[in-house]
Amino acid sequence: xxxxxxxxxxxxxxGSSVKVSCKASGGDFNSNSFSWVRHVxxxxxxxxxxxxxxxxxxxxxxxxxxxxxxxxxxxxxTAYMELRNLRSEDTAIYFCAGGRLPGEWSHGYWGQGxxxxxxx
Amino acid sequence: DxxxxxSPSSLSASVGDRVTIxxxxxxxxxxxxxxxxxxPGKAPKLLIYEVSNLEAGxxxxxxxxxxxxxxxxxxxxxxPEDVATYYCHQYDHLPRVTFGGGTKVEMK
Numbered sequence: 001x002x003x004x005x006x007x008x009x010x011x012x013x014x015g016s017s018v019k020v021s022c023k024a025s026g027g028d029f030n031s032n033s034f035s036w037v038r039h040v041x042x043x044x045x046x047x048x049x050x051x052x053x054x055x056x057x058x059x060x061x062x063x064x065x066x067x068x069x070x071x072x073x074x075x076x077x078t079a080y081m082e083l084r085n086l087r088s089e090d091t092a093i094y095f096c097a098g099g100r101l102p103g104e105w106s107h108g109y110w111g112q113g114x115x116x117x118x119x120x
Numbered sequence: 121d122x123x124x125x126x127s128p129s130s131l132s133a134s135v136g137d138r139v140t141i142x143x144x145x146x147x148x149x150x151x152x153x154x155x156x157x158x159x160p161g162k163a164p165k166l167l168i169y170e171v172s173n174l175e176a177g178x179x180x181x182x183x184x185x186x187x188x189x190x191x192x193x194x195x196x197x198x199x200p201e202d203v204a205t206y207y208c209h210q211y212d213h214l215p216r217v218t219f220g221g222g223t224k225v226e227m228k
Contacts, residue, residue, distance in 0.1 A: 034215065037164075045156075045164065045207055047217040059215055062121065095163055105211040106154060108175070110163035 002027040002098045004111035011117045012086050019082040019113045022096030029072075030054040031102035036070060038092040039113075048094075051079065057058060086118045112114035122146050126208050126220030134228045137198045141223045143208035146191040153210045154183055156191045157202075158222075164207070168193065195225075203227055 009015040022034065049060035052074040060068055061119035069082045079096055093113040100108030123146040135141050143153070149217040166175045168184035171191060181196045195202055208220035 005197075030196075033215070037219075038156070043156070044222045046218040047219065050215060051215070054176050061217070097164075100166070100169060104213070105215040105217055106152075106166070106169055107156075107164070107209065107211070107217075110165075110167070111165055 002109040004096050004098060004109055006094075006096060006111040006114045009058045009117070011119065012014075014087055014118055014120055015058065015082040016086055016104040017082060018078055018086060018116050020094050020096075020116070022081075022111050023076065024079070024098065027098070028102050029077045030074055031040075033099040033103065033105050034070075034072060035105045035107060036068075036081040036096045036104060037095045037097055037107070039095070040089070040092040050105065053079075086116075088118050090116065091118045092116060122149060122216055122218050123209055124208055124210055124218045124220040126214060127225055128223060129221060130162070130224040130226065132226045132228045133198050133223045134166070135198055135200060139195040139198050139202075139225060141193040141206055142209075143186075143193070145191075145210055145221050148188045149210045149212070152211050153184075153186070153191050155182075156207045156209055156213070156219075157204045166174045167206075198227075200227060 003025045030053045040078040048064045051058040058070040080088045096111040097107040098109040100106040125144045151170045155162040172184045205222045205224045213216045
């Protein structure tokens, strides 16, 4: 059983960056997938990208390519998502999600969500 | 990218009604299709994985079916606690991950 706990809410200015963390307990951290999915108010769920720590390389959705960086620290069992050049449209709840099984992207486990508010 | 077209975008039904949601993929996605429930202030909850498998602890009134590119999610007898938005979700090993547009289920 994987349990994911995310960092707290953030308020950011347009043009700045935000880094959200997701600490995992249980399961095989290095072999699990960690995705970042956001929910914009009034819109649907958007997959931003993800990483399997043992492979070290993250994969990103095209719409976020170049503006997001996803990393994982096996020492602290924590995944991170950094989003740069924030704009008001990035105001959303950001979730980390882990695979049901190692190495797959089925999103069976979820963090509690982190509200990121972008406002001048 | 694989597109997931989900319908309807919203529906209103009564307690005990049968509710059906469909999801059409832009190409054959095999059995890599899940269904999630999203309630305000909560994390998405996996209900059905790999088209038709019920996640542990999920009531049996929820079910899924389909193959290839066309999939169906059913609530056999709608309960008040089922008011939520439901999403289909496809994934593969590359990874390519896409969510459908969502179906908001409300009570009449």
